[in-house]
Amino acid sequence: MNDLAGLVAVGNNIGVYGVVTECADALHEMLVTEWNGTPLMNNVRTSGIDARTGMLFWDGNYTYPLEENRLVKFCVYHPYASIGTDTGNCMEVVAGKSPVLHFRLTGTEDVMWVHPVIGSRRYNPSVLLFEHKLTQLRFRLIDDEGEFTGVNITELVFNEVNTNSTLNLETGELGEWLASPDAVSFPLKSPVGISGTTDMPQILAGEVMLQPGQPVFRLTLKTDSRGDYPDIEIRPSGGETFFSAGRSYMVTLKFQNRTAMAFSAKVTPWVMDGYGEGMVE
Missing domain, CATH: 2.60.40 (Immunoglobulin-like)
Structure with missing residues (x-):
């Protein structure tokens, strides 16, 4: 199994946040006030990944802001979790900070994170590089x-x-582990x-x-x-x-x-x- 085939197998279980920002160095700086509003892509679940090109698909259409100085910072993770307080996997929304994935290991499900990428109307984001966290x-x-x-x-x-632990979607850091x-x-x-x-x-x-x-x-x-x-x-x-x-x-x-x-x-x-x-x- 190659890398892309592994991703295709979980292609409908990936979450995407796309946050609009005017920070020119958003790739290296943590967003703050941008997380207070509703993101352009608000925890969108993918519907699949193309086995040939690696392109992600999802329901609905999203477009970049018209202003050239407005960028979109993408934070991508697996496995997808809905926003809430589920006793298993769930997404915690924190004011002024990156959302945090709460997960409980079963032993059979991987946890992956992507270094954030930046895109705009002027240029496409770089390739998503998935990183195993376990x-x-x-x-x-x-x-x-x-x-x-x-x-x-x-x-x-x-x-x-x-x-039980957490994953910060913007930094990729794992939180405290609990039994x-x-x-x-x-x-x-x-x-x-x-x-x-x-x-x-x-x-x-x-x-x-x-x-x-x-x-x-x-x-x-x-x-x-x-x-x-x-x-x-x-x-x-x-x-x-x-x-x-x-x-x-x-x-x-x-x-x-x-x-x-x-x-x-x-x-x-x-x-x-x-x-x-x-x-x-």
Whole structure:
């Protein structure tokens, strides 16, 4: 999957703010009084993204101000959230400041932000560059000794993770993180049999997105016939101290001597990202 294909898949779940300003350096300065009025594009939800050109589509027509000194600053984010006080995702409108996205992680939904761009009747805005704000984990299994043949993984549960935070649409800064009573699980659609070898690991379909900047994640692996394996610790290595935002870590779980153990974690490209190394203990 390439970058554009990843965006096309969520093309109808992107929010757009377009704020009129006369500030010539609005790209680098935070807007204040401009946020007090109703924006030209007021949290408009996209209807899709063109798979060939990357152009965003939405319902309705919007035009730039006629005055040449009036610009439009665009703030774009994902996932779209309506303005309100929903207990899940919602947009908070703050007088004199950028709107703030409140979100609750389920583990399956990404949070992305775009560095604001400027447009006017005289020139088009630059290309939107989406930035992942979370850490992604994927998993693969190795059972070289065949000790776990016939054993199924029923759930991978992340313990003591924070799930609630905020995103400032103008700065891209994440706010304070809060815990939630809801556990975050890797999205297994059904129990998965344990197999795979060092030469040909078994890849688990799917991924989970979590709070970035953490030194460790703790995992409980549940099986149908061998019980639970709690407190599997996943830590970054290769010079990294914390799990970074915008990176995807491939966690290898190795099973041997009737014991499940975390063996290694390698950073792999995300739909939109870099490389590195990690270690799972």
